[in-house]
Amino acid sequence: MSPGGDGAQGSPTVARAPVLVVIADSLSFHGPDRAEPADEPRLWPQVAAGVLGGRAELHAGLGWTTRHAWRAMVGDPRIWASLRHADAVVLGIGGMDTLPSPLPTALRELIPAVRPSWLRRSVRDAHRWATPRAARLLGGAGPVALPPAETVRYLERLRLAVTTLVPGLPVVGMLPSVHRAPLYGGVHAGRERHVAALSAWASACGVPLVDPVPHVAEHVLGGHGNPDGIHWGWAAHAAVGESVGREVAAALRARSGG
Numbered sequence: 001m002s003p004g005g006d007g008a009q010g011s012p013t014v015a016r017a018p019v020l021v022v023i024a025d026s027l028s029f030h031g032p033d034r035a036e037p038a039d040e041p042r043l044w045p046q047v048a049a050g051v052l053g054g055r056a057e058l059h060a061g062l063g064w065t066t067r068h069a070w071r072a073m074v075g076d077p078r079i080w081a082s083l084r085h086a087d088a089v090v091l092g093i094g095g096m097d098t099l100p101s102p103l104p105t106a107l108r109e110l111i112p113a114v115r116p117s118w119l120r121r122s123v124r125d126a127h128r129w130a131t132p133r134a135a136r137l138l139g140g141a142g143p144v145a146l147p148p149a150e151t152v153r154y155l156e157r158l159r160l161a162v163t164t165l166v167p168g169l170p171v172v173g174m175l176p177s178v179h180r181a182p183l184y185g186g187v188h189a190g191r192e193r194h195v196a197a198l199s200a201w202a203s204a205c206g207v208p209l210v211d212p213v214p215h216v217a218e219h220v221l222g223g224h225g226n227p228d229g230i231h232w233g234w235a236a237h238a239a240v241g242e243s244v245g246r247e248v249a250a251a252l253r254a255r256s257g258g
Contacts, residue, residue: 018054019085020045020248023073023158024092025064027177030231035062042234047241048090052249057082065097065146066154073161080165088170088248089162091155091207095176097146098194100187102134103127105145132185140189148190148197155201170251172244173202175211180221181229208247215239 022028022045029036029043036043038058041050049056059079061068069091073079083089101108108127114120135142146154159171175198176191202209216236219225225233232240 018049018052018087018252019082020049020052020054020056020088020090021079021082021086021162022048022056022058022060022090022092023069023079024058024060024090024174025069025096026060026062027095027231028058028060028092030226031237032226032231032233042237044232044237044241044244045090045092047238048244048248051242051245052087052252054087057086060092063096064093066093066151066158067146069093070154070157073158083162083165083169086162086166086169088172088252090172090174090244090248091158092174092244093158094151094155094174094194094198097144097148097151098176098188098191099145099179099181100131100135100138100142100184100190101145102138102142103131128183132183132187135185135187139187142187142189144190144194148194151194152197152201155198156205159205159207168255170248170255171207172247172251173198173207173209174244175199175209175213177212177230177232178217178220179230180223183228183230186229208251210240210244210247212236212240212243215243 024045026035028045029038031042040046045056045058059072059076059082111120111124111127114123155173162171163169176194178191179188180186199209216232219233219236220229225231225236
């Protein structure tokens with residue numbers, strides 16, 4: 001079957017626009033004011049796909065760590081459908097793993113299940129009050145959402161899954177961003193350990209990495225992104241998308257031998 005489909009014999013082959021499958025966290029779909037639809041053209045996955053002259057299929061969730069992404073990979077048939085048409089995959093995931101989690105991550109994830117509603121609101125408010133204070137108190141000694149070894153383990157599972165479904169499929173990764181979020185007390189002491197672990201994994205597995213920090217640090221830390229101190233404005237989305245697009249284009253050229 002040709003890339004343009006299985007049309008009638010003798011009909012011209014129509015080149016298919018490349019499909020970029022992006023598995024990511026909320027940095028991929030939050031803009032300067034709010035969460036946006038996945039096909040918003042200013043989001044970095046769509047910008048990256050535009051560099052390739054194609055389109056992006058985005059699979060992401062608010063607060064997703066690499067563990068959430070792996071659960072989606074094994075349980076969401078929409079991802080399997082996207083991968084059937086993928087020309088490359090971006091694992092834009094792992095940044096949320098680095099955020100302070102001084103209270104058990106499982107506690108936060110169970111809050112929506114608390115009943116009745118007044119108790120749920122009280123628990124949520126208490127969690128939001130305690131998290132930044134505990135993060136500042138513990139500093140670099142405090143736990144993060146996922147330890148670096150676990151992040152790498154899930155990333156490798158994701159890489160193996162996509163390359164098993166589509167052998168030879170180019171995979172590009174992404175290093176953690178930076179933040180100035182009051183919700184986490186401005187603490188991000190775990191980032192460097194994750195950067196080291198992800199860099200070692202990527203080098204061993206031949207996964208190109210995009211570092212968003214040169215494109216977003218001044219933007220985010222200078223207060224030019226989303227007021228939450230984590231998510232980006234459109235200028236950062238554009239810069240990261242261009243960088244990701246160039247990296248994917250290079251991976252595609254390498255795959256084709258030129």
